[in-house]
Amino acid sequence: MPDPSRSEFGNFLRSRRAKLNPNRLVFPTGEDVRAPGLRREEVAELAGIGVDWYIRLNKGEPSILRSHD
Secondary structure: OOOHHHHHHHHHHHHHHHHHOOHHHOOOOOOOOOOOOOOOHHHHHHHHHOOHHHHHHHHHHHHHOOOOO
């Protein structure tokens, strides 16, 4: 059974990413059609993490969210 907290975390990350304006940061907007906010690659770069890591966080993968005590 899926853990609802994982999907909530992914929803949280997506909502925050959509609110960021690339023009106010260091990322120029080109002629490409963009979704609102930053691309995953841009968020990962700003956070200092790999794109794959960010995508896993966004998906709420259990191996990423598990506590490492």
